[in-house]
């Protein structure tokens with residue numbers, strides 16, 4: 001071990017302690033010769049272990065040797081001082097010769113073709129693993145520091161295996177969502193170990209202790225290799241730092257995870273190899289493993305989906321737009337009122353949601369077509385159509401004109417066609433119409449023939465399209481809210497009625513727009529694929545009294 005090097009691995013710590021014990025024994029007169037001799041032998045064995053492993057392991061390739069030398073002789077402190085790296089990177093975090101060859105061997109023996117590395121540093125581990133990959137193999141290496149990509153690339157270029165490596169800079173958690181890999185080597189960001197683990201479908205959550213973890217899955221055969229330095233924890237699992245506590249808890253968890261088989265090889269920092277094992281038929285079904293490996297909450301995510309919500313400038317539409325965006329969708333906020341649409345789009349943007357605003361009067365077919373065209377030209381498609389915009393006109397039935405009926409009908413039933421055409425063409429779509437509890441009961445004492453009949457029409461429209469289009473991949477459902485506490489009901493004419501309504505609602509309160517958000521996400525997601533033509537009533541029990 002170089003003189004200035006702090007003992008790092010368990011063997012190095014052992015050598016350090018034995019050296020100190022032997023020095024004490026040598027300097028003391030009363031120590032029996034036999035004890036001195038035992039200490040010397042133990043020291044010889046401990047200090048000879050790493051050099052022996054180095055010597056007996058296949059020599060590294062020239063590009064690897066050069067990369068190692070350049071890494072350990074690089075002035076990482078200076079690089080950090082110059083602001084080229086965000087963090088001060090210790091040269092010790094490089095994966096060395098024996099570990100590198102072990103990784104290469106694991107890749108080779110498992111016949112992995114697609115490998116992911118989280119935490120590349122200067123690329124020693126990446127290049128070692130690439131050497132073990134077949135010609136058409138691919139390794140994606142994630143690295144937080146752009147400087148390290150520049151550092152590593154020339155070495156990759158020199159190696160015939162470097163072309164198998166794709167480096168992605170930035171936080172690995174952001175770069176990687178759902179991807180399929182045969183093997184994953186995690187060597188960074190200990191706080192996120194569990195989350196990395198959970199990124200991959202079909203896998204049970206597991207945590208990793210110090211050391212590498214290689215996890216093998218029986219179905220699609222992805223495996224994991226994960227590494228953490230084990231220097232903060234000694235063999236008796238004494239917990240001295242928060243990091244070692246995390247690692248300890250992680251190890252504890254792995255030991256107790258069902259369907260996991262694990263072994264730790266005490267090589268330098270330690271290599272834990274973990275693979276999932278099948279416990280037979282019961283645990284192979286989708287209830288146990290999740291549909292396509294996705295847990296129920298994952299199945300309700302809308303990542304990559306494009307949605308629009310009409311009437312999204314306020315009230316229910318605004319809540320829908322937020323909910324769909326929070327679940328991962330890109331959202332077009334559509335409203336008659338330009339300022340309101342823009343404000344809600346800005347709100348979404350502030351939350352990191354990809355959003356645009358569109359001003360449109362959806363009772364006009366020209367506006368509807370323009371809305372669809374705008375979304376398709378911006379995002380290429382539409383997956384989720386929330387036809388929510390509505391109007392409420394109150395008049396006694398004998399005073400209701402045909403025009404009023406037509407306006408209500410036009411507004412509530414207008415949008416389906418244009419969005420439907422896009423969806424039918426692509427063979428996928430989720431249409432969610434906002435109907436109303438008024439489709440089931442006749443709300444009173446207010447008089448609202450046009451509203452009630454047009455909302456009943458929305459339900460029948462939903463049922464008709466829902467059954468007509470499902471075999472072409474388009475599901476159509478509607479949500480029927482009860483009386484929602486929105487600006488609409490604070491109009492002068494409706495406000496005095498609120499007390500009366502409350503006495504008709506078993507839940508004892510009006511609905512809040514947030515009461516409806518989970519429903520829209522569910523109907524927009526794949527989790528509701530078997531539901532079509534359904535009227536999902538959310539009214540605090542009002543229609544039952």
Ligand SMILES: C[S@@+](CC[C@H](N)C(=O)[O-])C[C@H]1O[C@@H](n2cnc3c(N)ncnc32)[C@H](O)[C@@H]1O
Nearest residue numbers: 093094095119120121125143144171172187188
């Ligand atoms: C222990 S070193 C990796 C050593 C490397 N696997 C090797 O074979 O030499 C950890 C690396 O992970 C990087 N890192 C830390 N957090 C990260 C994150 N969230 N995403 C991607 N890389 C990260 C650090 O910049 C550092 O280069």
